[in-house]
Amino acid sequence: MNSAKHFIRLLALLAIAAAAFFIVRSRVVPADFGKLGHFRASAIADAAAREPRHLGSAACAECHSDISGPWSKGKHTVPQCENCHGPGMLHVKVVSEDSVDAYPDPIKKNKNALRPTTGIRECEWCHLKTFERPSILKSITSVGEHITAMGGTFTPTSKCTDCHNPHTTAVK
Amino acid sequence: MTILWTKPEISRREFFEKCAEAGAKTFVFGGLVVTTANLLLAQDPPDARARAEGAPAKGTNVPIYGFVVDTTKCIGCGSCVRACRDENNVPDGFTRTWVEQYTFFPNGEIIVNSPNGGADGFGEDIPNRNMPEELGQLPVRGFFVPKLCNHCINTPCIQVCPVGASYVTKEGVVLIDQERCVGCGYCVQACPFGSRYINPQTNTADKCTWCYHRITKGMLPACVQACPAKARIFGNVSDPNSEISQILANNRVQVLKSYLGTNPRTRYIGLDSEVI
Numbered sequence: 482m483n484s485a486k487h488f489i490r491l492l493a494l495l496a497i498a499a500a501a502f503f504i505v506r507s508r509v510v511p512a513d514f515g516k517l518g519h520f521r522a523s524a525i526a527d528a529a530a531r532e533p534r535h536l537g538s539a540a541c542a543e544c545h546s547d548i549s550g551p552w553s554k555g556k557h558t559v560p561q562c563e564n565c566h567g568p569g570m571l572h573v574k575v576v577s578e579d580s581v582d583a584y585p586d587p588i589k590k591n592k593n594a595l596r597p598t599t600g601i602r603e604c605e606w607c608h609l610k611t612f613e614r615p616s617i618l619k620s621i622t623s624v625g626e627h628i629t630a631m632g633g634t635f636t637p638t639s640k641c642t643d644c645h646n647p648h649t650t651a652v653k
Numbered sequence: 654m655t656i657l658w659t660k661p662e663i664s665r666r667e668f669f670e671k672c673a674e675a676g677a678k679t680f681v682f683g684g685l686v687v688t689t690a691n692l693l694l695a696q697d698p699p700d701a702r703a704r705a706e707g708a709p710a711k712g713t714n715v716p717i718y719g720f721v722v723d724t725t726k727c728i729g730c731g732s733c734v735r736a737c738r739d740e741n742n743v744p745d746g747f748t749r750t751w752v753e754q755y756t757f758f759p760n761g762e763i764i765v766n767s768p769n770g771g772a773d774g775f776g777e778d779i780p781n782r783n784m785p786e787e788l789g790q791l792p793v794r795g796f797f798v799p800k801l802c803n804h805c806i807n808t809p810c811i812q813v814c815p816v817g818a819s820y821v822t823k824e825g826v827v828l829i830d831q832e833r834c835v836g837c838g839y840c841v842q843a844c845p846f847g848s849r850y851i852n853p854q855t856n857t858a859d860k861c862t863w864c865y866h867r868i869t870k871g872m873l874p875a876c877v878q879a880c881p882a883k884a885r886i887f888g889n890v891s892d893p894n895s896e897i898s899q900i901l902a903n904n905r906v907q908v909l910k911s912y913l914g915t916n917p918r919t920r921y922i923g924l925d926s927e928v929i
Contacts, residue, residue, distance in 0.1 A: 511833075520820030524830035531866035534740050535875045559881045564732050568739045568875075596739075606730040606774040607881065613754050613775070613795030614728050617882075 534568035537561065541569055548648055555649030565603040565647070567596030600642035715823050718863060718918070719890035719897050721906065722799050725923035726884040729754060729797035731771040733876035733885060738772065740864060740875035747850045748772070749861040750801035750876050755928065757794035763927055771797075798928050799884065801876070802827065802848040802861035803909060803917030810840035810849060818858070825918055826865055831857050845913050863887065 516522040541562040542549035552558065563569055571594040601624060610620040621627040625635040633644070644652055663671070729752055737743060737750045752771030756764045768775070775797075804827045811819040811827065818833035819840055829840075834857035841849045841858060852859040864874035868887070872878070877887045888897030906920040909928070 514817065518820055519817045521830050521833055524820065524828070524833065525822055528828050528862060528865045529869040533867045533870060533872055535736060535878055537878065561879065563736070564879055564881065605776055606732065607728060609774070609776040611729065611775050612792050613756060613797055615726070618728060
């Protein structure tokens with residue numbers, strides 16, 4: 482009958498192992514895991530909770546009507562404000578002195594929490610001629626050639642915005 | 654009973670061997686039984702197929718999202734890449750969406766270029782762009798192809814996730830649970846489109862979410878809103894009157910790497926056969 486002890490010990494060990502498994506499992510696996518599939522159901526709400534950063538040009542117009550007015554009547558209404566100036570949410574928060582600590586974004590270090598514009602790089606993104614670019618836009622081969630062709634003098638500090646209003650494309 | 658316990662008919666050595674054998678058999682055949690049961694029992698709900706095809710799920714008003722990239726309209730300005738980076742805090746050196754520049758030469762050579770994912774734009778001063786002179790010939794054909802997560806219906810990335818951190822929502826958007834992900838990188842390897850990366854800030858997998866935080870609030874994804882050429886169209890494909898449904902109805906669309914059978918929800922207009 483001594484051997485029966487071995488059997489009981491084995492069963493006890495198994496029971497402890499099973500209990501440990503279920504205890505650890507209940508602690509490690511989130512409660513809503515598997516509710517909608519093989520994932521944590523509340524992860525969907527987490528993903529949706531993040532704050533949008535690009536607000537759209539209509540939001541910019543609320544404060545900057547002096548710029549958005551001429552912009553909306555000009556020829557440059559296809560690119561939106563945030564295409565060149567960067568996302569507006571941080572700018573709104575900085576201007577209204579809300580906390581921006583939650584934003585580990587390099588943009589917040591910049592002036593007004595917007596992307597600094599150069600007045601030349603932003604234009605080149607669309608208007609520099611490359612072979613692959615569909616020729617639906619007015620485009621130039623280089624800024625220097627364009628200025629020379631227009632009868633100006635190209636200097637290293639020349640910018641597109643020296644002559645063009647970037648918001649309306651009107652030549653100054 | 655007593656005889657069996659008091660008088661072992663097998664040696665100690667044989668007993669342990671039998672134990673090991675039984676254990677191995679349980680492991681192998683038990684696994685087979687569980688796998689078979691999973692395959693037989695966990696069939697897709699009846700409307701899963703219809704949903705996968707873009708039809709609305711029965712009895713619900715859940716939108717099914719789709720994405721169309723019109724490569725014939727892309728001007729390669731990189732606005733989408735910059736908007737995506739700013740919107741989603743994408744770390745330097747990584748991209749959730751990127752633009753590839755394809756240039757074809759008369760000798761059959763093709764140069765594919767995507768400096769910094771296209772975030773700095775494309776121009777004559779971009780490295781590798783002086784290739785025509787080296788080859789002594791001028792390009793004959795060229796275009797831009799924006800790329801992003803294809804949000805496949807048959808996802809290789811979700812299948813390989815060992816912790817259930819990758820999943821698809823009822824709207825058809827493939828997402829990553831950042832709390833659950835252990836950063837093993839299996840999904841990065843499994844994705845045939847290179848859409849995923851390990852974010853060095855969080856050490857978890859990351860990718861395009863179609864701006865799930867925006868689309869659930871009724872906004873457009875940041876890249877779609879930023880695109881000045883209307884090369885990116887996003888919308889509800891289960892609504893036949895939506896813009897994207899009209900575009901899908903009136904255009905010949907293609908998907909990337911159709912031979913892999915992942916059935917992407919991101920469709921392309923004007924996709925060249927040379928695009929990989």
